Amino acid sequence: WRIGGAVPSHNSNSNEASIAELDDGTLAMSFRVQSPTGAAAHCRHFALSADGGETWGAPFTAEDCAVLDPVCQGAILHVRGLGVLTSGPDSSRTREAMSVQRAAHADATGLRGWQLVARLSHGPAAYSDLALLPLPSVAQGIAIGVLYELGSFGGG
Template identity: 35%
Template sequence: MLEQMALFVSGQEGYHTYRIPSLLVTEKGTVLAFCEARKNGGGDAGDIDLALRRSFDHGITWEPYRIIADLGPDTVGNPCAVQDRDTGTIWLLLCRNAEDGHEKDILAGRATREVLVMKSVDDGETWSEPKDITSSVKLPEWTWYATGPCHAVQLKSGRLIVPCNHAVLQPEEERSGPYTAHVIYSDDHGESWQLGGIIGENTNECTLAELADGTVYMNMRSYHGRNRRAVATSKDGGLTWSDLVFDETLVEPVCQASVLSDGQGGLLFSNPASTSRERLTVQSSRDGGETWAILQELHPGPAAYSDLALAGDGAVLCLYECGEQRPYERITLARFSLRKEIHAE
């Protein structure tokens, strides 16, 4: 049975728009739903804070929402969380820029973009102050930078690995590009972070999962045309990556998406399965992303960004942007069974 609940509604609680959903289910089963709370408008820059709601019954009921990061008038966002299963610490990767640091100015080298990390040791009840890790994970010639946005992953090896993207400054042209996906990682339980492998150009907002054989599968927003997702794989925990391939069956409108290991040897994938930002759909693969089948259509109308997680009771959770007239009217949490019949389109 499909259950849906609006967790963040644009215009409520003193914020103009809520965007950029991110999910994490902790080892204790607590569901954490993050998003950007955009104070004065719907754009990607301005006074943007980070909001959180928690659920203790697998996403059925929720605590009131609260702001866990507010850097004054600056932009803080692109949440990407992971929990270290050995220590229990939750690490939340973020990005920051000045209130007037629009993406076009960052790409031109006129404004800066920083990489931050916060942590919680009590299942998301309290959070540390953001720590700047930019110098460890961003090269000097990079201008644009984004973590996720979605969730990060802890590999079987214990490595924490975070999907990211960047753009390189072309100083003579006062521009940057193309967008390019990469990862950052920690091998010391989140105490320090470093740059991992860089993937093919003309890709950005990316999402990853570890396959049963230890291969890291990366799925990326693509600027290569034909409205299809880009894919790469790594055999060494994200240090090096294969050449890009393009999944013709995963249609996209050039938008963010989410991929998740389903805990049964397969993959789940969510995105607006259309050439427009509409029809938020979850698909399933039993062969490492070689083929896909539709598992659940969540919203036939306008929809955009999403993130997937598995609840402690086995339900699939998808936190996604949607609305009736435009995709950014609310952020909704969907719950449904993984055991429902999968049907081909």
């Protein structure tokens, strides 16, 4: 393991990144912007790398700001055959409405076709992570685990 390249950005306040590897080997990074400004101020930001993280493309947001971000950590997970999942508060300004969203199309050209998969809570919620869980050999399908903060203690 070693440090890769930096995401080119007009805003140096991006942090709390999470990375997933896509089917074609592309790395997809999801990150928050600490001091958001402009039209994409409260949208989740992403960047792609086709060379194992040595270099990164320009940051972008989901079409029509389909993935919101109230300046909060979030997770990204690629599931073969399903696409890319993200977890985080589905709100532009407050840490609430923990949700999982899915990009049906995910490759070196981008993350597209976003849709809400699950609303896990309606009240205060913040940091989260995603994991692909093992199923018993007799079960079919997939199971996704979501670990997240729930409630309003300390965060916002």
